[in-house]
Amino acid sequence: MESKKTKKADLEWKKPVFFEIGLCAALALTLMAFEYIGPREKESEIFQIQATAETEEMIINTKREELPPPPPPAAAVPSTVIEIVDNNIELENDAEFETETDQDDATGQYEVEDQIVEEVKEEPIFTVVEKEPAFPGGYEALYEFIGKNTVYPPRAKEAGIEGTVMVEFVVEPNGKLSHVTAIRKVAPALDEEAVRVVKMLPAWSPGEQRGKPVRSRFRIPINFQLTN
Numbered sequence: 001m002e003s004k005k006t007k008k009a010d011l012e013w014k015k016p017v018f019f020e021i022g023l024c025a026a027l028a029l030t031l032m033a034f035e036y037i038g039p040r041e042k043e044s045e046i047f048q049i050q051a052t053a054e055t056e057e058m059i060i061n062t063k064r065e066e067l068p069p070p071p072p073p074a075a076a077v078p079s080t081v082i083e084i085v086d087n088n089i090e091l092e093n094d095a096e097f098e099t100e101t102d103q104d105d106a107t108g109q110y111e112v113e114d115q116i117v118e119e120v121k122e123e124p125i126f127t128v129v130e131k132e133p134a135f136p137g138g139y140e141a142l143y144e145f146i147g148k149n150t151v152y153p154p155r156a157k158e159a160g161i162e163g164t165v166m167v168e169f170v171v172e173p174n175g176k177l178s179h180v181t182a183i184r185k186v187a188p189a190l191d192e193e194a195v196r197v198v199k200m201l202p203a204w205s206p207g208e209q210r211g212k213p214v215r216s217r218f219r220i221p222i223n224f225q226l227t228n
Helices: 012-061 099-118 138-149 154-159 188-199
Strands: 163-171 177-184 207-209 212-224
Touching: 138 188, 154 188, 163 188, 177 188, 188 212
Parallel strands: none
Antiparallel strands: 163 177, 163 212, 207 212
8 A cells, every 4th residue: 555645744845945945054154154264364464474573673683783893902111121231242253154155156157057048059951952962073973982982891791791871961051961870771880881981071062042051961872782
């Protein structure tokens, strides 16, 4: 059997009313909450502003005061006691002046400076010049002189050593030879003989650059050959 309700016990028709009552109650509670929280926030902001102002005042008031500088020390009072000194005391003079030594040192220093000033810078050596240096009489006279003055070293001759030694030297502006050395060697005995003969050569006609005599480099080969 189906249960039947009376109209008084049936509450379905009252649901909209209850819903509206609930909404009104929630709205009232929300408004009350805003009214309660708002003043407290304002009070906290006012408290923060006051606290900041108090902090600033405290910082301003706590600055260190500069102390005045201390007074200058009192000037020393001059002594009024007068001491009498005997003028007849003989003072010992221990200082000895060695004038001779100082003069010698100064003279030596001046001599060294004079030597430095007198040093003449070497002029550059030209490898290629406009006019080459020349031996008096040309190449024929040069090798004729070398052939007459060269002595075959006995040690090299006994050992059967042969070869061509290349000798390099510098012809100075006055025609004399300097810096004679063997740049392509064969044996010590042959190298020494070739250098010795070149050092015996008479003065050359110097090389010229722009019409002026200059230092120029020159090379000549000297052939050592045994004959049967």
